[in-house]
Amino acid sequence: MTTGQEVLDRLTSLRLHQQHGRRAPHKPLLVLLALGQLTRIGTSELPWSQTHERLSDLIAEFGPPSKTGRVQSAAYPFTRLRTDGVWTLNRDVPMDLIGPLTSHDVAGRLDAGTESALRRDPELLRRVTRALVDQHFPATIASDVLTAAGLDPDDILQAPGVTPLSTRRRDAGxxxxxxxxxxxxxxxxxxxxxxxxxxxxxxxxxxxxxxxxxxxxxxxxxxxxxxxxxxxxxxxxxxxxxxxxxxxxxxxxxxxxxxxxxxxxxxxxxxxxxxxxxxxxxxxxxxxxxxxxxxxxx
Known part of the structure; x- marks a missing residue:
């Protein structure tokens, strides 16, 4: 059985494509969408046909400036999140390609162990969500990110803050x-x-x-x-x-x-x-x- 700490560690240690300080919140935004889906209907499953526009919007609104096409920007995390061991697709398709995702109406979801642990423990879901937002966005827009992903900001932002990847402390003065x-x-x-x-x-x-x-x-x-x-x-x-x-x-x-x-x-x-x-x-x-x-x- 996947433990809560394992889920927290995996979802807050996603491999991001970063060079020279570049932001890459694509995978975290996809995870937040999946968490929103899990909260609302009890499953994290996200069909590509119903998800790519929402994910594209999230990346465009909360990601860095990019010349990559909107749908292509969504295809990257939708296929590549599999390499982090927390995401599965119902059909084996190549990385990054939009065509197979569309033609086969592929659906993705958090892996069974992760989803089960989050469903058993609503507090764990809040802590994971809060940690992802804290890691990748400033507090000024945290509530906007959560709302756009289908999550309740008032519920999530009251959860204890978790920043497992950083030991930096803010200067109180x-x-x-x-x-x-x-x-x-x-x-x-x-x-x-x-x-x-x-x-x-x-x-x-x-x-x-x-x-x-x-x-x-x-x-x-x-x-x-x-x-x-x-x-x-x-x-x-x-x-x-x-x-x-x-x-x-x-x-x-x-x-x-x-x-x-x-x-x-x-x-x-x-x-x-x-x-x-x-x-x-x-x-x-x-x-x-x-x-x-x-x-x-x-």
Whole structure:
């Protein structure tokens, strides 16, 4: 019988195709879809014909920028997750090929031992799901990832945090230092709401995500309002080499309030004297791994 610890270890130790710090959340997103299916209907089975569009959407929304076709991006994890020993297909098909998946209406699912252990122990399912999200995404978009995968964020994010692959500890003073350095106001829009002595709606944001070796250092931090922090982590906002704010051409808004985001495009960061600016390497990582599409035209 597969133990809970074995399931946790396997699902949080997936072999990812990573080079030079590149993100590759394709397999974790497929596992999250399977976990959502298991939670809803009691089985993790995902037919390719009913899954490839959802998986493609997840990869496009929460993965790094890519020139790979959407369906092809889904075929990679759907066939290659088998090599991790946690995923089975009801038909033996070649790696990466879309044709056989479509023509044979192939279905995939978590292996029997893993699925059985998760079905027996709902708390294990929560812990595995929470660990996957913590490993691959920042907290700002964790609830969005879970919702898109068909999971209940309120249920999952109350589970104990599990980070078995990392021994790094966050610097407890980093958030406070970043907010102070940026005068407790959003580096993009200048919002500086306070309630008494407490900042309200202003957060310390990593430029390079902590889960991807982003340090708790002054040159990897920005003070951002809640809205612009989320847009920054989604890839709708970024920075160019001159540290001017970039708005993605993929971002759209229709109302006057939403369209104020366009006004940020080209705005240069203006911290108080002595505040460390984001390091070039961290800015380049964000532009390569998170920022979506191309910047708006000047």
């Amino acid at each position: 980093w958030r406070r230092a970043v907010l102070q350095a940026w005068d407790r106001q959003c580096a993009f829009c200048g919002y500086d709401g306070q309630l008494g002595n407490a900042c309200v709606g202003v957060e310390a944001a990593h430029v390079r995500w902590f889960a991807f070796d982003g340090p708790d250092s002054p040159d990897n931090g920005l003070a951002l309002c809640v809205l612009h922090h989320k847009l920054f982590d989604f890839g709708a906002l970024g920075l160019d080499d001159s540290l001017r704010v970039q708005v993605s051409s993929v971002f759209t808004a229709r109302t006057p309030t939403g369209r104020t985001t366009y006004d940020l495009h080209g705005r240069i960061l203006r911290p108080r004297p002595g505040t460390p600016l984001p390091a070039v390497d961290h800015v380049a990582w964000h532009r390569r791994e998170v920022f979506k599409g191309e910047p708006l035209a000047a």
